[in-house]
Amino acid sequence: MKKVHLQKGKKIMVGLIVGMLTLGIFLGGCTTPSAPTSGPTPKLEAFTPGEALASDQMRISFMGTSFLPRIAQQCNSVFVELGNGDSFVFDFGSGVSSKYVAMGIPPSRMDKVFLTHLHGDHVSDLITLYCFGPSQDRKTPLYLYGPTGDTPDEGTVAFAANLKSLMKWHEEAFSFLPTGLKTGGDGYDIVAKELPYMTVGGVAYEANGVKITHFPAVHDRNGSISYKLEWNGLSMVFSGDTRPNNYMVEQAKGVDVLIHEMVVPPDVWAMKNSGIKPGEPNWQQALSAATAVQNSSHTPQKALGYIFSQTTPRLGVATHFQVNEDTTGPALNDIRSWYKDPVAIAIDGLVINVSKSEIRQRMAVLDDYSWYPKPKITPPDQLAPAKYDGPYAQLNDTLLGSVIPDTVYMTTP
Numbered sequence: 001m002k003k004v005h006l007q008k009g010k011k012i013m014v015g016l017i018v019g020m021l022t023l024g025i026f027l028g029g030c031t032t033p034s035a036p037t038s039g040p041t042p043k044l045e046a047f048t049p050g051e052a053l054a055s056d057q058m059r060i061s062f063m064g065t066s067f068l069p070r071i072a073q074q075c076n077s078v079f080v081e082l083g084n085g086d087s088f089v090f091d092f093g094s095g096v097s098s099k100y101v102a103m104g105i106p107p108s109r110m111d112k113v114f115l116t117h118l119h120g121d122h123v124s125d126l127i128t129l130y131c132f133g134p135s136q137d138r139k140t141p142l143y144l145y146g147p148t149g150d151t152p153d154e155g156t157v158a159f160a161a162n163l164k165s166l167m168k169w170h171e172e173a174f175s176f177l178p179t180g181l182k183t184g185g186d187g188y189d190i191v192a193k194e195l196p197y198m199t200v201g202g203v204a205y206e207a208n209g210v211k212i213t214h215f216p217a218v219h220d221r222n223g224s225i226s227y228k229l230e231w232n233g234l235s236m237v238f239s240g241d242t243r244p245n246n247y248m249v250e251q252a253k254g255v256d257v258l259i260h261e262m263v264v265p266p267d268v269w270a271m272k273n274s275g276i277k278p279g280e281p282n283w284q285q286a287l288s289a290a291t292a293v294q295n296s297s298h299t300p301q302k303a304l305g306y307i308f309s310q311t312t313p314r315l316g317v318a319t320h321f322q323v324n325e326d327t328t329g330p331a332l333n334d335i336r337s338w339y340k341d342p343v344a345i346a347i348d349g350l351v352i353n354v355s356k357s358e359i360r361q362r363m364a365v366l367d368d369y370s371w372y373p374k375p376k377i378t379p380p381d382q383l384a385p386a387k388y389d390g391p392y393a394q395l396n397d398t399l400l401g402s403v404i405p406d407t408v409y410m411t412t413p
């Protein structure tokens, strides 16, 4: 595929997003490694949720970009929409539901979720997605794709069954509403497809011209994977969490957008996460814990530059990275020591449109007080009857008898 290097040679780095600044500002950096954070500070263009997507484009929206929950960066999730109308969720960490709501994405468009691994920062908002989908517009099962474990009870099928079981009270409580279709299937069903974690290039999903494959990631313990989506001559890879590895170098070569995790150096991690400074009591303990986590699980900044240099994506995007004024510059320096072409560091709300001729980055303008988006309407005659006969069916007579009648308070004294 012909490579297009955005703004190359103009001394404007494409999209280093700095969360501490006003939303949508990015620090311009040079394409040379010597002065990566100098230069102009133009704003990224605004993206307004609800914009139609051209039939030949892919749009990637970052809904969560961190491993720890922060106001500007919730935990991990990426939403991929295609011009054929299909849409796919990759990971679903804590806090991202609010971002999907603000982006105007109804649950019916979030019914296929691809999990890279079962760490809490990648799955924890699935409770919200599972519980509130059927009471809105997802009257069909939630499809969960994810890795096997070394034992059945560690895999995605067991995870899905446990999620359903965990939320039984919620499921019953909302089942006075129609949650399924007459033709079969119910919003409170979960269909889990387990993907063998050691398979390279295994097919996770293939339909409607879309192919999603998976390959091993190296992260913490056996059972993490990365994904590659291909459609209409466009492609993207989502690493999930991983050490820099050769599967990635092989599978992500020449991809249009490579979304890859990155971490700050261990001493920065230790200081930021523990508040302990070098030389203070327990510093060595904090540092060695951070080092151990990173050595078993994550990708250092220079390593990501190396990965980009070996795969040469049209756009490389770092994520799972805590964006601060004092973290992004050094990170970019390290990436630039290996790789000079366009890269971005994601925060929540980064939106990337991908076509064969252009990769366009914008920042979503999100309403802090949004409501649920417009639902997909299922004709009432297609809905299966509700399980319970009305909203009072699950309350006993004693509880119902304790309710203060509205005649008492509707007439003001």
Ligand SMILES: [Zn+2]
Residues within 6 Å of the ligand: 067, 076, 119, 121, 122, 241, 320
């Ligand atoms: Zn993570």
Ligand SMILES: [Zn+2]
Residues within 6 Å of the ligand: 117, 119, 219, 241
């Ligand atoms: Zn993880």
